[in-house]
Amino acid sequence: MFRSLARRMTPPAQVFDIHPLQLSRWLDEAWTGGALVPDVGNSTTPAGTPFLGEPAIIGAIDLPLPPATGGPFPAPSGINPAAPDSFTGTPIAPATPPLIDPGLVADHLVYAFLIESTGAFEVLAEVVRRLSVGETLNPISPASHRWVRTTEELFFREPPLYSIQGVLSEVRPDQRVNRRNAYWRMFGLEPPHPVPARWLRPGMTDGAWKQDVGDGVNASFREKWTELLRQVWLGMENAKNGIGPNATDREYIASLCDALRDMMALRRRGGLLAREEFAYVSTLSWFHLTLEDNVPIVVDLSAQGPGPAERLQKLAARVGMTPAPRARELFELADLMSGLLRAIELSVFSSGPSVELLYLNLGTNTTLLTDMNKIIDLWQSATGDRVKDRPSGSAQPLRLPAPSGGNAAPPPNGVRAPAPTGSPAPMSLLAGQNGHG
Structure with a gap:
């Protein structure tokens, strides 16, 4: 979300000059349009269709709008x-829906998960802590002091009363546990690093984010996702295969997209996780934005670099920490995977002809093909899932059930059960239409 706001400024780093009170109020303005969905690919979904599981969830918990005859907005951000x-005393956009520019869509929860997995949140949390309690780091400029103050106000204290980002309270008092709870429920995945010992609350047990979730966990998400990437790669390999067998099965790919869509829809029933997704994506986008350029805090700590991963590596070294080994891949994957999962949830790839856009060059989908290839490469490199390898599991003979008290019949010649292909344990086009163009 903050990256979307930054793109309205020249240079984008000016977003760090905005007062934290204004930024907090802007999130409430952005929430009113956070579910608007622009056209994605060949989707027939009308622009403006609510996305977050329940069409009424936005209006149910947003700030009231002034009357049509005019009147003050209850808490304008006043951002210019x-x-x-x-x-300015007014919202950043007119006080009629939408309060944000069309196409400014909140990223998918997977964006927050991937950025968190880089270690960016914990490294920058330690930077803020060190600069707040002592003098173990370089002296910093007034601009960096402003960044430290804003970061602490927005993300390391309880949110303002009645704010859309107020997903911290006595009933869920730890933000790290809260985010991991959402990741676990939606993807059955956890960040690769534990909660740092410094931030463990008394009585916190390992896996506290898994408590009381019931059956609401998409435990097979990774298996289905990896299989989808494998099948799309198979389609890419066979795209120019004019003769001989072609193992690409477009209907199977469509069914995998539908399976992923349906399991995520289960977690969104009645608007579940909508507010949490918005808040967590907003939080992680601030830390991602901090690392996207050589902004004052990066320069003052001598952590300049060509990309987010390199800057994160240097900042981590300043505070005695180590980021994720594959942070570069995770940063690059975040926008791409977010866009693809948004499209899958909108049923963009729910038919055989539509999934061909993912692996066949049809003349109008060159960017999508490039982005899909990047997703496959980055996921394999970041996770170790061998997406491009053909399944090598040993097939077992199909054993037919024997009648009670009888002998089992031998399997028919050549009939074997399929070997498991899942690996247990995010497109410029789509990302651009997801507010990241």
Whole structure:
């Protein structure tokens, strides 16, 4: 979300000059349009269709709008992109829906998961802590002091009362556990690093985010996702196969997309996880934005680099930490996978002809093909899942059930049960239409 706001400014880093009170209020403005879905690929979904599981969830918990005859907005952000240190007294966009630019869509929860998995949140949390309690780091400039103050106000204290980002309370008091709970429920996945010992609360047990979730966990997400990537790669390999067998099965790929769509829809019933997804994506986008350029805090700590992963590596070294070994892949994957999962949830790839856009060059989908290839490469490199390898499991003979008290019949010649292909344990086009163009 903050990256979307930054793109309205020149240079984007001016977003760090905005007062934290204004940024907090802007999130409430953005929430009113956070579920708007622009056209994605060949989707027939009308622009403006609510996305977050329940069409009424936005209006159910957003701020009231002024009457049609006019009136003050209850808590305007007053942000002026041309003068970030000023206050206009009005929302950043007109006080009628949408309060944000069309196409400004909140990223998928997987974006937050992948950015969190880089270690960016924990490294920058330690940077803020060190600069707040002592003098173990370089002296910093006023601009960096502003970043530290805003970061602490927005993400390391309880949110303002009645804010859309107020997903921290006595009933769920730890933000790290809360985010992991959402990742676990939606994807059956956890960040690769544990909660740092410094931030463990008294009585916190390992896996606290898994408590009381019931059956609401998409435990087979990774298996289905990896199989989808494997089948799309198979389609890419066979795309120019004019003669001989072609193992590509477009209907199977469509069924995998539908399976992923349906399991995520289960977690969104009645608007579940909608507010949490919005808040967690917003949080992680701030830390991602901090690392996307050589902003003052990066320069003051001598952590300049060509990309987010390199800057994160240097900042981590300053505070005695180590980021994820595959942070570069995770940063690059975040926008791409977010866009693809959004499209899958919108049933963009729910038919045989539509899934061919993922692996066949049809003349109009060159960017999509490139992005899909990147997703496959980055996922394999980041996770170790051998997406491009053909399944090598040993097939077992199909054993037919024997009648009670009788002998089992031998399997028919050549009939074998299929070997398991899942690996247990995110497209410029789509990302651009997801507010990241």
